[in-house]
Amino acid sequence: MAVDFVPLGSPGCGKGTASKLIAATRGIPHISTGDMLRALDRDSDLGRRVFALIDDGDFVTDELAAEMVADRLSEPDAQAGVVLDGFPRTLAQLPIYDELCARLGRTPVFVELVVPEAVTIERLHHRALTEGRADDTPEVILKRLGVYKELTLPMVVALREAKRLHQIDARVAPEAVAAAMLAIGPADLTPGL
């Protein structure tokens, strides 16, 4: 049975960095929906539609995200588990993912990387200077934080209320965040967390 690490948290919480470390440590793929979308050809039909959304900080449709992930999880290298970074991301994507897990025999471990908002904003501005992502301008960063609160936070709250969520303090170094995530197993979820 495949166990998937599913990091959650606001933009800038460090889930991309922690995901890469976990994937490298465990020898499993890091599946980032953001990276998959950014890898599309900007000049293709789909690319034009996708970049018009993500460059402005808006989400792509739940259907597109779900289809991309379903295809990727069906590949041979995903069968021993993956780090799934960026999906599910809305209340509507959660049951789609649950159904996918049931169908493909996968067990998700949802982990929220908890960081104060001031820290995430600082990290995003730093990334803007070093990586030059089109969605890391000051206006789009604010927009993405708003979209996170509006569309993703309700899903995180639902997972917490269903006692399906692990939470870790992610103010520490990426290696420590990854180590805290790796210490969690699917059986570790304690009621009341």
Ligand code: ADP
């Ligand atoms: P962040 O670092 O802000 O978490 P990502 O690299 O994970 O950003 O994703 C970048 C963008 O890709 C998002 O702002 C969104 O537009 C799009 N995206 C990624 N995953 C999804 C998803 N599951 N559903 C809808 N849109 C998504």
